[in-house]
Amino acid sequence: MPRSPVRASQAAPLTSSRTGPARVTAPKAPRRLFGRLLHGVLLLGIWGSVALAVLLLWFAWDLPRPGDALLATRRPSVTLETSDGHLLATSGDLYGERVRLSELPPYLPGALIAVEDRRFRAHFGVDPVGLLRAAVSNLRAGGVVQGGSTLTQQLAKNLFLTPERSLRRKVQEALLALWLEHHFSKDQLLEIYLNRVYLGSGAYGVDAAARLYFGVPAKRVTLWQAAVLAGLPKAPSRLNPRAAPEAAMRRAADVLAAMADVGLITPQRATLEAERMALPPRPSGDAGWFAEWVQGDLAEDYPTAIGADLTLRTTLDRKAQAAVEHRLEALLAGPGAAAHVGQGAVVVLDARDGAVRAMAGGRSYRQSPFNRATMARRQPGSAFKPFVWLAALEKGASPGDAVSDAPLTLGRWSPGNGHWRSRGAITLQEALAHSVNTAAVRLLLQAGGPEPVAKVARRLGVQGRFTRDASLALGTAEVTLLDLTAGYAPFANGGFRVMPYGVARAESAERLLAVPRTAPQRVIPAGEAAAMRQMLAAVVQGGTGRAAAVPGRAVGGKTGTTQDSRDAWFVGIAEPLVIGVWLGNDDASPMDEVSGGTLPARLFHEILEDLSP
Structure with missing residues (x-):
């Protein structure tokens, strides 16, 4: 038969009656498991915190002090302007005026935000939404097509870090971005960015870039110019108007489209501005x-300007x-290539005071920056x-005198x-016009030999190595084109030696600086200068320099050809x-029947024609 259920009152006691009332004891296994889990979590938290702290220390141990970096110094800039005030060249770090956000046209910062960081005013320095969006775009494209850095991160990188690409640098960038967001308002961050961002060609900040690329301050840029500037942070060295004008305009069109996409301008306005783009040459x-x-x-x-920005108004005529x-x-x-002429140099000098108006030191500065006008010493030949002839005049000769x-x-x-x-005997004027060598040697001897002639050349400004024999009469000295050209100035200006110079005005820290310059000095009497000018004119009118003649202009000059x-x-x-012209080859190899009266005189003629009113 089945057993009847045991009643509660009849159940066996759990403890002896001698130990007191009965107690229920919970199982120990679950409690022990919970304790172990809690202990493990605490240990994990502690060690995780330690590991995170160590990791952050490793990321941050060489971080710059942001407060100091904001005050970091830069290389002083040198800005060169042409004689009429147009920008010629810059070196160092070029900064314009510091601009306030309120002073800029709204579309300039608007263009930057539209193309670089549309959520700039919503994130806290690092944008998780932007990072996720960039990751999805890159995953779909199978490569990096979009970045997730915010403007604040870009500012942190530009101000404090190197361009190195690594996880460590990205974490440091994020940490510094958080610091910037904590210490500055959004408007302040945007203002700092616009004043400090690198925009190519040595220009830092939108004002320097606007002046460099468009010749106007940032306060006066047009909409399409603002789009060009806003497009530069992506790749300032590759996309700036000087390096790649076509690429700069394509990028600006993308910026205008982005502005239309966020509603800053209409699509029609974006199209119109893209069509208006026309970068200055x-x-x-x-x-x-x-x-x-x-x-x-x-x-x-300019010793007083050391460490400061310097602006030089030069003598160069565009x-x-x-x-x-x-x-x-x-x-x-053209004809030079056919005659195996590989290089040339030209100097245009103002005979009145020595101002250099133009200078070409070779065929292409980018291919060869060596300056053949100022650094190369070569034999001038009959030039x-x-x-x-001047040394002979100083000994009492005159242009009409006879020489064998x-x-x-x-x-x-x-x-x-x-x-x-x-012919037996010819006048000094005829001898110079036809560059007769034996007459030149006789005149050198009549003037006292090579040393007095060398002194005459030096007195007129020609520096160089002068031979100490009669061959000096045929131009066996070694001179630069600039010095030789300056040496002809006294023949043109009535007898005054001039020192070639290239700076007309210097300014630093909004104050004018003294420009070192040597005033013209009389070195030959006006009569002798006029006699020399007369004989040099005969060279062009009927002598070896006939190819240099320009109708309507009084032209004189001298040809020169070496062995x-x-x-x-x-x-x-x-x-x-x-105007001084030299043609030749860097390795001194011969040209094909090129003399001073052919291609050099022709080049002089063409340049002078272009400069004539």
Whole structure:
């Protein structure tokens, strides 16, 4: 039979009656498990916190002090302007005026936010939504097509960090972004960004960039110009108007489309502004030789401006520089190439005071920055003869006096006369016009020999190495084109030596600086200068320099050719200018029958035609 249920009162006692009332004891296993879990969580939290602290310390141990970085110094800038005030070149870190957000047209900061960080005013420095959106876009594209950095992170990177790409740098960027958001308002952050962001070509901040690329302050940029500036932070070195004008305009069109997308402007306005874009022509790339020459002695010339920004108004004339570059390249690419002429140099000098109006130190500054106008010393050939003639005038000769053109032998040296047929005796003017060598040697000897002639050349400003024998009469000295050109200035200006210079005005910290300059000094009497000018005019009118003649202009000058056509020169006078030309090859290889009266005189003619009213 089945057992009947046990009644509660009949159940066996759990404890002996001697121990007191009965107690129920809970199982120990669950309590122990909970305790272990709690203990593990606490340990994990403690050690996790320690690990996180160590990790943060590792990320942050070399972080710059943000307060100090905001006050960081920069390289002083040097800004070069042409003679009419247009920007020529910059070096160092170029900063414009510090602008306030309220002073800028609203579409400038608006364009930046639209294209770089549309949630700028909503996030706290790091944008999880933007990061997620970028991750999805990159995943779909199978590569990096969108970034998730905020404007604040970009500011942190630009102000405090290096361009290095690594996880550590990204974490540091985020930490600094949080610091910036904590210490500054959104408007303050945007203002700092607009004043400090790098925008290419050495320009920091929108004001410097606006002045550099458009010639206007940031307060006056148009909508499409604002779009160009807002598009630069993505790749300032590759997208700026100087480096790649077409790419800069394509990027600006993207910015305008982004502005329309967020409702800042209408799509129609975006299209209209994109059609209006027209970047100003970039400054001459080959004026780099002039820019380097001008900046050669800045520390010595402007010691009070060391460590400060410097603005130099130069003597460079844009029209003259453009003419020199265009004509030189056209000649070298055409007839020069056919005659194996690889290089050339040109100097345009104002004979009145020595101002350099144009300078080309070679064919392409980007390909070869070596300045053949100021650094290369070469034999000038017969272009040196005017100093021999002047030395003869100072000994009492005159242009109409006779000099023998007969063959001449000095020891074992017999200078030749090329294609010139001896007439027995010719005037000094005829001898210079036809560059007769034997007459030149005789005049050098009449003037007292090579040393007095070398002194005459130095007195007129020609520095160089001068031979100590009679061959000096044929131009065996070694001179630069700039010095030789300056040496002709006294023939053009009535007898005054001028020192070539390139800076007309200097300004630093809104104060004018003294510009070191040597005033013209009389070195020959006006009568002798006029006589030399008369004989140099004869060279062009009926002598070796006929190719240099320009109708309607009073032109004088002298040709020069060295042995085997290794160097060909023409230095010409057309008041108030003196223009010096050299053609040749860097390795001194011969050209094909190029003399000073051919391609150099032709180049002078073409440049002068471009500069004539």
